[in-house]
Amino acid sequence: MFESLQERLQEAFKRLRGKGKLTESDVNEALREVRLALLEADVNFRVVKSFVNRVKERAIGQEVLETLNPAQMVIKIVYEELVALMGGENVGLNMADRPPTIIMLCGLQGAGKTTHAAKLALKLKKEGKKPLLVAADVYRPAAIKQLEVLGSQVGVPVYSEGDQVSPVDIAARAVEHAAQERRDVIIVDTAGRLTIDDELMAELQQIKERLKPHDTLLVLDAMIGQDAVTTAEHFHGKLGIDGVILTKLDGDTRGGAALSVREVTGRPIKFVGVGEKLDALEPFHPDRMASRILGMGDVLTLIEKAQEQVDRKQAEEMAKKMLKAQFDFEDFLEQLRALQRMGPLQDILKMLPGVGAQLKDINVDEKELKHVEAIILSMTPKERRNPDIINVRRRERIARGSGRPIAEVHRLIKQFEQARKMMKQLGGMEKMMKRGKMPRLPGGGFGGLFGRR
Amino acid sequence: MAFFDRLKAGLQKTKEALIGQVNTVMSVFRKIDDELFDELEEALILGDVGVTTSTRLVEELRRRARQRGLKNGNELLPLLKELVAERLGDGIAPLNLNEGGLTVILVVGVNGVGKTTTIGKLARHLQEDRGLKVILAAADTFRAAAIDQLKVWGERAGAEVVAGPEGSDPAAVAFDGVKVARERGADVLIVDTAGRLHNKAHLMDELGKIARVLGREVPGAPHETLLVLDATTGQNALQQTKLFRETVPVTGIALTKLDGTAKGGVVVAITDTEQVPVKFIGVGERLDDLQPFDPKQFAEALFAE
The missing domain is CATH 3.40.50.300 (P-loop containing nucleotide triphosphate hydrolases)
Structure with missing residues (x-):
C-alpha cells in the first residue's frame, strides 16, 4: 500500500505508455492517479488541484494526443510542470554587496535550525568565507550549547550571551562583534x-528589523503534511522570507512540502538537508528533484559528488586503465575510498536512473565495504598490483590477515576479475559509440526523453 | 473539568482548522449530494487524515447516511464525528506499568x-x-x-x-x-x-x-x-x-x-x-x-x- 511517489507515478504512466493513441479519458485516468500519488506524498490539496488542471489543459491539447508518442509527451508535460512548480532553477544565497552578509534562520520547533545553521556555516567556510554563528535561541534548554558544540565541530566561532538576554540584543551585538573580528557572514x-505565537513572532520581526538580514530562510521539515502551506504562508506573511531550507530529505518522505511551499510563497527552496553529517547540505535543483520524483535518477548530482571527491586528472587516468583492463587492486582500493567519502552507498545508488524505486527495500551494508577494504589491505603491494599471482596459499594468508573467511577472499578476487572483464568490454563499447552506434541502455524510456533537454 | 477545558483550549486551533472547513460545508442548508461528500473528503485530507483513510471514512459515511435515510446536509457532521471517534479507539489507553517492579x-x-x-x-x-x-x-x-x-x-x-x-x-x-x-x-x-x-x-x-x-x-x-x-x-x-x-x-x-x-x-x-x-x-x-x-x-x- 505504501509505495513511493515515484512508483505511483510510474504506475500511472505505464498504462499510458502501452497505448499508441491516447483519448481524453486515458489522460484523465492517468491524471487521477497522479492526483492521488501527489496527495499521498503530502502535496497540499489546493496545489495538487491547480497542478493537475495545468497538466490536463496542456495534455489534452490536440498537438499532444496526435503526436507519435503521446504517453511520453504527457510525462514530459508533468516533468516540466513539476520543475516549474518548484521554481525552475536553483537559487543561491543572497550575499551582501559589502560584507558582512547577514543570514537569519527561522522555523517551527524541531525543524533542524541549529543543525542547519552549522551546515550552512561549514559550506560557507569551504567557499572561503569567514562565518560567525549566533546563538539567539534562548528558550530551548541546551540549544546554545548545541550550537557551540556544532560550531567547534565545523571550526566556526559562535557568538553567545547565555539565555538570560533578549535575542534581539544578542543578534544586534553579534553584528558589532563580527565587524571587530572581521567575520564576513553572520x-x-x-x-x-x-506561527500562532504572536509574542515570539513579534520577537522575530524585531530581530529582522534590527539586523536587516540579506537572506531570511525558513527551515522546514520535509516530512511536514498539509500544514506546510499554513506554516510557510504565516512565516512569509509576518516576517517576509527569502527562501527555504528543506531538512530531513534523507528520510523516506515523498517530500510533498517541496512541491507546495514555492507555489504558496513564491520563494525558492535554496538548500536541502540530506543527512546527519554536517556536510550533508545540497543546493536545491528543481529540475533534478523532478527527475528524482519521476524515477529518472539524478545523474548530475552524482557526477558533482564524484567530482568533489576525485581529482579530475586521476579520474581520467583511472578510466583509461579501466578500459584497458589494467585496473588493479590499488586502483580498486582508491575508488572504494572515494566512494565511501561520497556518502552512504544507498543514497548514491538512488541517484541512478531506474534504481531508486527498486532499491527501496534493499539495505546496502556499509560494513561489507569495510570487509573488502580489510581484505585488500591484507594483500602485499605486489599482490595488489598483480592480482594474477594470488594463489591458494596467498589467499589463505590474506584471509587470516583480514580476519575474513577464505570464501570471502575467493569471492572478492572472482568478482574483481569479472569486473575487469566487463570493463574491457566497455572499452570496446566506447569505441563503438564513437563510431555512432549508441547501444540502447536498459530501462530507458525516461532517460531517452530527457537526456536531450 | 479543568482538564477538559485545557484540552479544548489546546485543541482550539486544531478544531478551527479542521472543523472550520467542515462547518462551512455544513452551515449552509444543503441537500446530501456527491459534491457535499467531496467537500467533506477534501476537509479531511486537508486535516492530514490522508487520502486512503479519508476516502474510507467518506464511503462509510455515505453508507450509514443511506442506511439511516438522512436527507439534510447538516445531519452529516454528527455522523462523521461518530466515525472519527470510532476510528480513534474506545477509552483512555493507560500507560503500561510493571506493578511491583521497575x-x-x-x-x-x-x-x-x-x-x-x-x-x-x-x-x-x-x-x-x-x-x-x-x-x-x-x-x-x-x-x-x-x-x-x-x-x-x-x-x-x-x-x-x-x-x-x-x-x-x-x-x-x-x-x-x-x-x-x-x-x-x-x-x-x-x-x-x-x-x-x-x-x-x-x-x-x-x-x-x-x-x-x-x-x-x-x-x-x-x-x-x-x-x-x-x-x-x-x-x-x-x-x-x-x-x-x-x-x-x-x-x-x-x-x-x-x-x-x-x-x-x-x-x-x-x-x-x-x-x-x-x-x-x-x-x-x-x-x-x-x-x-x-x-x-x-x-x-x-x-x-
Missing part, C-alpha cells in the same frame, strides 16, 4: 516557534 | 519530534500526579548537547538523570540507567534515545540493541515503548509507525505540537491501520502540557461547536 540561529 | 519506558522517534521535552513532561506527570519515583537515562549520546537538554528537563521535573559521555554506546547508558534505578529504588526508568530516521537500518539496529539490553536486565522491559510523533507530520507518520514497530514493540504514541496550526489528523489513519493507541498529546511548552489522550474527548473537542 548566521543567526533563532528559537523554534509556532 | 517499569522501563523507552522513548523513540525521528529527529526533532520532541522526545526529550515529552520525557520531561512525562517524568513530572509520573512523579507529581502518580507519586512514582522516576529516573531518566540519557541514551541520546549522538546529538550535540542532547544530554544537557535532558538534564535541564530532569531538574525541572525533579528526576535524577543518568548519563554517559557524548558519543558513548547508548545501550551502555540504558544498562547504567537500570542499575541506578535499582540502587535508588525507583519505580520508573525513562530512556531517552537519539532521533533517527526510520529508514536508516544501522540506526534502527542500534535501537533494537537498546531494547534488547533493557529486556535482558529487567524481565518484560521495555514495558512501554512510546513513539513520539510530531503533529505537523503528514502521511510519513504512518511509515514511521510501521518501521519503528518492526524494530521495537511500540505500545503507544505521544502526539506532540498539537497547539500549533497542525491538525494531527494522521493519527486517525494510524490508529486505523497500525492499531497503536495514542496515549498522550503535547499541547504546549510548559511542564504540565502533556495530557492523556482520550479518543472521545479528542473527537468531541475536535468537532465541538
Whole structure:
C-alpha cells in the first residue's frame, strides 16, 4: 500500500505508455492517479488541484494526443510542470554587496535550525568565507550549547550571551562583534516557534528589523503534511522570507512540502538537508528533484559528488586503465575510498536512473565495504598490483590477515576479475559509440526523453 | 473539568482548522449530494487524515447516511464525528506499568519530534500526579548537547538523570540507567534515545540493541515503548509507525505540537491501520502540557461547536 511517489507515478504512466493513441479519458485516468500519488506524498490539496488542471489543459491539447508518442509527451508535460512548480532553477544565497552578509534562520520547533545553521556555516567556510554563528535561541534548554558544540565541530566561532538576554540584543551585538573580528557572514540561529505565537513572532520581526538580514530562510521539515502551506504562508506573511531550507530529505518522505511551499510563497527552496553529517547540505535543483520524483535518477548530482571527491586528472587516468583492463587492486582500493567519502552507498545508488524505486527495500551494508577494504589491505603491494599471482596459499594468508573467511577472499578476487572483464568490454563499447552506434541502455524510456533537454 | 477545558483550549486551533472547513460545508442548508461528500473528503485530507483513510471514512459515511435515510446536509457532521471517534479507539489507553517492579519506558522517534521535552513532561506527570519515583537515562549520546537538554528537563521535573559521555554506546547508558534505578529504588526508568530516521537500518539496529539490553536486565522491559510523533507530520507518520514497530514493540504514541496550526489528523489513519493507541498529546511548552489522550474527548473537542 505504501509505495513511493515515484512508483505511483510510474504506475500511472505505464498504462499510458502501452497505448499508441491516447483519448481524453486515458489522460484523465492517468491524471487521477497522479492526483492521488501527489496527495499521498503530502502535496497540499489546493496545489495538487491547480497542478493537475495545468497538466490536463496542456495534455489534452490536440498537438499532444496526435503526436507519435503521446504517453511520453504527457510525462514530459508533468516533468516540466513539476520543475516549474518548484521554481525552475536553483537559487543561491543572497550575499551582501559589502560584507558582512547577514543570514537569519527561522522555523517551527524541531525543524533542524541549529543543525542547519552549522551546515550552512561549514559550506560557507569551504567557499572561503569567514562565518560567525549566533546563538539567539534562548528558550530551548541546551540549544546554545548545541550550537557551540556544532560550531567547534565545523571550526566556526559562535557568538553567545547565555539565555538570560533578549535575542534581539544578542543578534544586534553579534553584528558589532563580527565587524571587530572581521567575520564576513553572520548566521543567526533563532528559537523554534509556532506561527500562532504572536509574542515570539513579534520577537522575530524585531530581530529582522534590527539586523536587516540579506537572506531570511525558513527551515522546514520535509516530512511536514498539509500544514506546510499554513506554516510557510504565516512565516512569509509576518516576517517576509527569502527562501527555504528543506531538512530531513534523507528520510523516506515523498517530500510533498517541496512541491507546495514555492507555489504558496513564491520563494525558492535554496538548500536541502540530506543527512546527519554536517556536510550533508545540497543546493536545491528543481529540475533534478523532478527527475528524482519521476524515477529518472539524478545523474548530475552524482557526477558533482564524484567530482568533489576525485581529482579530475586521476579520474581520467583511472578510466583509461579501466578500459584497458589494467585496473588493479590499488586502483580498486582508491575508488572504494572515494566512494565511501561520497556518502552512504544507498543514497548514491538512488541517484541512478531506474534504481531508486527498486532499491527501496534493499539495505546496502556499509560494513561489507569495510570487509573488502580489510581484505585488500591484507594483500602485499605486489599482490595488489598483480592480482594474477594470488594463489591458494596467498589467499589463505590474506584471509587470516583480514580476519575474513577464505570464501570471502575467493569471492572478492572472482568478482574483481569479472569486473575487469566487463570493463574491457566497455572499452570496446566506447569505441563503438564513437563510431555512432549508441547501444540502447536498459530501462530507458525516461532517460531517452530527457537526456536531450 | 479543568482538564477538559485545557484540552479544548489546546485543541482550539486544531478544531478551527479542521472543523472550520467542515462547518462551512455544513452551515449552509444543503441537500446530501456527491459534491457535499467531496467537500467533506477534501476537509479531511486537508486535516492530514490522508487520502486512503479519508476516502474510507467518506464511503462509510455515505453508507450509514443511506442506511439511516438522512436527507439534510447538516445531519452529516454528527455522523462523521461518530466515525472519527470510532476510528480513534474506545477509552483512555493507560500507560503500561510493571506493578511491583521497575517499569522501563523507552522513548523513540525521528529527529526533532520532541522526545526529550515529552520525557520531561512525562517524568513530572509520573512523579507529581502518580507519586512514582522516576529516573531518566540519557541514551541520546549522538546529538550535540542532547544530554544537557535532558538534564535541564530532569531538574525541572525533579528526576535524577543518568548519563554517559557524548558519543558513548547508548545501550551502555540504558544498562547504567537500570542499575541506578535499582540502587535508588525507583519505580520508573525513562530512556531517552537519539532521533533517527526510520529508514536508516544501522540506526534502527542500534535501537533494537537498546531494547534488547533493557529486556535482558529487567524481565518484560521495555514495558512501554512510546513513539513520539510530531503533529505537523503528514502521511510519513504512518511509515514511521510501521518501521519503528518492526524494530521495537511500540505500545503507544505521544502526539506532540498539537497547539500549533497542525491538525494531527494522521493519527486517525494510524490508529486505523497500525492499531497503536495514542496515549498522550503535547499541547504546549510548559511542564504540565502533556495530557492523556482520550479518543472521545479528542473527537468531541475536535468537532465541538
